Amino acid sequence: MLHRFDLHMHSFHSADAAAAPEELIAVARAQGLSGIAITDHDSCGVHEELRRSGLEREDGQPVDDFLVVPGMEVSTAEGHLLCIGAVLPVMRGEPAAKVVAAIHERGGVAIPAHPYDRWRAGIPEAVLDTLPVEAFEVFNAAVTSRKYNQRAFDYARKRGLSMTAASDAHHASAVGVSVTEFEMESLCVEDLLAALRKGGTPDGKYLSRREAFKKHFGNFFRAFNREAPARPPT
Numbered sequence: 200m201l202h203r204f205d206l207h208m209h210s211f212h213s214a215d216a217a218a219a220p221e222e223l224i225a226v227a228r229a230q231g232l233s234g235i236a237i238t239d240h241d242s243c244g245v246h247e248e249l250r251r252s253g254l255e256r257e258d259g260q261p262v263d264d265f266l267v268v269p270g271m272e273v274s275t276a277e278g279h280l281l282c283i284g285a286v287l288p289v290m291r292g293e294p295a296a297k298v299v300a301a302i303h304e305r306g307g308v309a310i311p312a313h314p315y316d317r318w319r320a321g322i323p324e325a326v327l328d329t330l331p332v333e334a335f336e337v338f339n340a341a342v343t344s345r346k347y348n349q350r351a352f353d354y355a356r357k358r359g360l361s362m363t364a365a366s367d368a369h370h371a372s373a374v375g376v377s378v379t380e381f382e383m384e385s386l387c388v389e390d391l392l393a394a395l396r397k398g399g400t401p402d403g404k405y406l407s408r409r410e411a412f413k414k415h416f417g418n419f420f421r422a423f424n425r426e427a428p429a430r431p432p433t
Contacts, residue, residue, distance in 0.1 A: 202233035202386060203378045203402075206268070206283055206395075207312065207336065207365030212239040212248075213272075215369060220245050222371035224254060224267065230375040233386055234266030236283050238312075241291040243271050259284075259388030266386050272312055273298050278322030279312040281336065284392045295322055299330050308395050310363060313339040314354065315347040324354065333396050338364035338403030340377040348403070364401030377403045 208223060209216035220237060227235045237245050246269045249255035255267040271282045275295040282298075285307030290298050302309040309332050314321045316339070322330075335355035338348050355362050364377040379401050381394035 200383060200386075201380055202383050202391075202394075203231070203380050204234050204236065204266075204268070204391065205232060205366050205368070205375050205378050206236040206270070206310075206363055207238050207272070207281060207339070208235060208368040208374055209239050209272070210237055210245045212242050212245040213369070214240065217369065218371040220249055221254070223368070223374055224265065226371045226374040228265055232265075232375055232378065234261070234268055234391070235374065236268035236270040236281075238270040238272040238281050238283070240272050241274055241289055243269065243286045246270075246286055261386050264386065266388065266391065268388055268391060270307075274320065275322070277326045278314075278320045280322065281310040281312045283308045283310060283334075283395065284388050295326055295330060299332060303331075306392070308334055308392055310334045310336050312336055313342055313347065313351075313367065315350040316342050316344070318343045321347065327354065332360065334361040334363055336365060337362040338377055338401050339367050340365070340373070340404060340406045341367040341369075345405070361395060361398040362401050363395070363399065364403035366406070373406055376406055377401075 210218055210220040239245050250257055269286045271287050273280045274291045275298050276292055277295045280298055282302045285305035299309040311322050313319050337352040337355050342348055363379045366373050366376040368374045379399040381399040383390045383394045
């Protein structure tokens with residue numbers, strides 16, 4: 200069965216994002232997505248919260264036919280790296296190779312985030328060449344230049360990597376702008392990871408000017424979100 204996922208987005212557990220996790224889920228459901236990965240910066244706190252509230256299951260099964268996938272965007276020593284399908288401890292500042300190894304040890308998939316985007320901590324190609332990743336974000340809806348997505352696509356094709364597209368939403372209104380489609384036997388984290396390693400179909404669209412403005416001035420908008428927790432220490 201065909202399932203559509205947005206595998207890169209942020210809740211207000213990220214210091215530069217404004218949406219409550221419940222909002223992200225509600226918008227994704229309304230758009231007919233099968234699930235989302237919430238990948239907050241250097242924190243898996245949102246998944247602990249969602250598991251307590253019953254909106255995410257620790258066994259990787261869906262809740263009311265919707266799958267919330269554990270994840271994190273790790274600020275490695277060389278750039279940003281997505282962990283999909285696993286919960287990590289804080290690994291900020293660790294070498295990318297060490298983070299990839301930790302993700303694989305926990306059964307997850309490591310995906311370089313917005314590679315080549317030098318304004319947003321994309322991992323340099325010389326480092327990418329050394330990383331045993333299985334998937335690559337070839338379309339990020341919020342890149343600072345569209346050429347970065349093209350370069351990511353060319354690199355993934357050269358290495359034969361699975362390709363993904365994602366919104367990198369920092370506000371609920373951007374969820375689902377870009378998604379990846381997967382053929383899956385059943386809706387669960389295990390089958391999603393198997394499909395992700397095999398390869399999905401990216402469906403990429405860019406953020407509107409309004410959404411791009413909201414993202415790049417995220418901290419300003421976040422100041423008006425009363426539910427947002429205090430910015431974590433850096």
